[in-house]
Amino acid sequence: MSRIAYFGPRGTFTEQAARRLAPDGALTPAETILAALAAVREGAADAACVPVENSVEGPVTATLDGLAEGPPLVAVAEELLPVHFSVLVRSDLADTAEIRTVASHPHALAQVRQWLAARLPNARHVAASSTAAAAVAVQRGEYDAAVTAPVAAEHYPLRELATEVADVPDARTRFVLLRPPGELPAPTGADRTSLVAAAANRTGALAELLTELAGRGINLTRLDARPTKGNFGEYRFFIDIEGHVAEPRIGDALAALRRRCDVRFLGSHPRADGVPATIQPGAENEAFERATNWVAAVRAGTLA
Numbered sequence: 001m002s003r004i005a006y007f008g009p010r011g012t013f014t015e016q017a018a019r020r021l022a023p024d025g026a027l028t029p030a031e032t033i034l035a036a037l038a039a040v041r042e043g044a045a046d047a048a049c050v051p052v053e054n055s056v057e058g059p060v061t062a063t064l065d066g067l068a069e070g071p072p073l074v075a076v077a078e079e080l081l082p083v084h085f086s087v088l089v090r091s092d093l094a095d096t097a098e099i100r101t102v103a104s105h106p107h108a109l110a111q112v113r114q115w116l117a118a119r120l121p122n123a124r125h126v127a128a129s130s131t132a133a134a135a136v137a138v139q140r141g142e143y144d145a146a147v148t149a150p151v152a153a154e155h156y157p158l159r160e161l162a163t164e165v166a167d168v169p170d171a172r173t174r175f176v177l178l179r180p181p182g183e184l185p186a187p188t189g190a191d192r193t194s195l196v197a198a199a200a201n202r203t204g205a206l207a208e209l210l211t212e213l214a215g216r217g218i219n220l221t222r223l224d225a226r227p228t229k230g231n232f233g234e235y236r237f238f239i240d241i242e243g244h245v246a247e248p249r250i251g252d253a254l255a256a257l258r259r260r261c262d263v264r265f266l267g268s269h270p271r272a273d274g275v276p277a278t279i280q281p282g283a284e285n286e287a288f289e290r291a292t293n294w295v296a297a298v299r300a301g302t303l304a
């Protein structure tokens with residue numbers, strides 16, 4: 001049975017995602033995203049499940065930074081979860097006017113800001129390490145309310161003050177299952193490839209990388225910049241593209257990027273939404289294969 005470390009404690013959205021990504025796995029909560037990644041790097045777990053991006057708040061920076069640094073890990077699968085929240089309080093809370101503090105993961109607080117302003121206008125917002133960690137803190141009496149995943153109510157003896165809370169009704173979070181480099185999932189035609197590129201800090205460097213992709217008719221699904229933390233103003237770029245590294249057009253593009261700068265491969269796997277890759281006319285895998293075969297024939301002298 002696969003040992004899966006997930007961003008916990010019990011009752012996080014990430015636990016829900018991990019259950020779907022590894023239904024037969026033995027799930028163990030890790031206190032932070034970095035601890036989940038470390039469990040795999042140290043061999044204590046076979047895979048880690050962590051959030052990577054949200055449709056409202058954007059990138060989960062702890063995941064991005066954790067993947068850019070340290071021993072390499074690659075995403076082998078992803079899950080897209082609709083995100084709506086429950087607001088949990090202690091069962092002895094008499095009146096919502098008593099709620100002075102509301103805790104949650106910063107991504108969760110950002111997605112219920114309007115609801116909190118309307119319903120709990122006097123509550124101070126406190127960042128917790130995860131939505132479930134906020135529930136634990138409410139249980140301990142540290143805070144008055146927690147914004148959590150719906151499943152948290154099953155794990156912690158708290159009262160649901162509200163459910164289905166979301167400022168943006170169809171918000172989603174994407175989670176990935178990460179393993180040490182090894183065999184890649186087979187291409188399906190609806191795949192995502194993730195990279196981190198250390199573009200040089202000079203005029204046009206990022207544009208050159210993007211031009212390599214655009215010129216091969218490859219569509220981007222995400223572009224995030226994160227500071228390298230070394231020199232102020234120096235960034236690394238997280239690039240997600242449609243397609244799988246096993247495809248000739250994607251392999252050709254990755255080789256072109258690698259010629260230009262350091263590239264870390266973060267995985268090729270099926271997209272959770274099943275959306276097939278958009279491929280420009282003339283940029284099909286067959287076109288790349290035909291061109292490669294033509295060069296081979298020219299070299300071999302079998303073609304004029």
Ligand SMILES: O=C(O)C(=O)Cc1ccccc1
Nearest residue numbers: 012013014105107108130131
């Ligand atoms: O804290 C959690 O429950 C997580 O899994 C991270 C998260 C937080 C907010 C929205 C989606 C995921």
